[in-house]
Amino acid sequence: MAKEIYCHTIPARILHWINAANIGLLTTSGMYIRDPEVFALFANMDIARKTHFIAMYLIIYGILIRIYYSWVSRDYRELMFRPRDFREFPALFRYYLFIRKEPPESGKYNAGQKLLYNAWAVLVFLQAVTGFGLYFPDGLAAFVRMFGGPVVIRQLHFAITWVFIVSVALHVYLSFIGGWMVIKSMITGYLPEGVYMQPVADETERGNIGDF
Numbered sequence: 001m002a003k004e005i006y007c008h009t010i011p012a013r014i015l016h017w018i019n020a021a022n023i024g025l026l027t028t029s030g031m032y033i034r035d036p037e038v039f040a041l042f043a044n045m046d047i048a049r050k051t052h053f054i055a056m057y058l059i060i061y062g063i064l065i066r067i068y069y070s071w072v073s074r075d076y077r078e079l080m081f082r083p084r085d086f087r088e089f090p091a092l093f094r095y096y097l098f099i100r101k102e103p104p105e106s107g108k109y110n111a112g113q114k115l116l117y118n119a120w121a122v123l124v125f126l127q128a129v130t131g132f133g134l135y136f137p138d139g140l141a142a143f144v145r146m147f148g149g150p151v152v153i154r155q156l157h158f159a160i161t162w163v164f165i166v167s168v169a170l171h172v173y174l175s176f177i178g179g180w181m182v183i184k185s186m187i188t189g190y191l192p193e194g195v196y197m198q199p200v201a202d203e204t205e206r207g208n209i210g211d212f
Ligand code: HEM
Pocket: 023, 026, 027, 029, 030, 031, 033, 034, 035, 049, 052, 056, 057, 059, 060, 124, 127, 128, 129, 130, 131, 132, 134, 135, 154, 155, 157, 158, 160, 161, 164, 165
């Protein structure tokens, strides 16, 4: 049997599934709030709104705890997208387009994964900002005006939802074509040796703390 390598720590796995569940709940309940006839995913508006409100607080805490954890565990060194990662993209695109056989050399995560994970933190922040603008149109009137008014805020919140839908679909698709062992690694923490991810314990594969 291939040697198994420990790739995802328990807090990273728990936070991954909590954040994933909340993104799912926010997207489905948000779509229902937007158009309950087209997206008939909830029994009624009251349940959908309550779901949205609970999940919105949970995702804010979830992201803040994940950022804190990446600082204390130092795994931000393998997660943080840096400008030099742009150089990896041409080879990465060729790999995803089946022109190149092997993925380009990278750390634990490739440049595309890092960009996506970092973008999600920024997008949750933007959803929180526009969402609270929707929730407190009077209390945050000056702020809402700054964005162009409640209609613009609402469209922004909805547009970012679509960015989540498309990017999460891409993430799930790429995880599936990575194979069952890649998906299982986010449950057990282990990945067979030789699969593209690097172990958490392998310091040599991690970025240098001052190497930004
Ligand atoms: C993170 C903090 C968030 C806050 C504070 C927030 C807040 C809100 C509020 C107050 C509403 C209006 C609810 C109502 O009228 O009853 C809303 C609607 C909505 N939310 Fe969020 N939300 C957040 C995150 C998200 C996320 C992550 C998504 C999807 C990925 C999302 C998708 C939606 C959608 C699609 C709507 C309906 C918008 C419309 O009617 O055009 N929200 N949100």
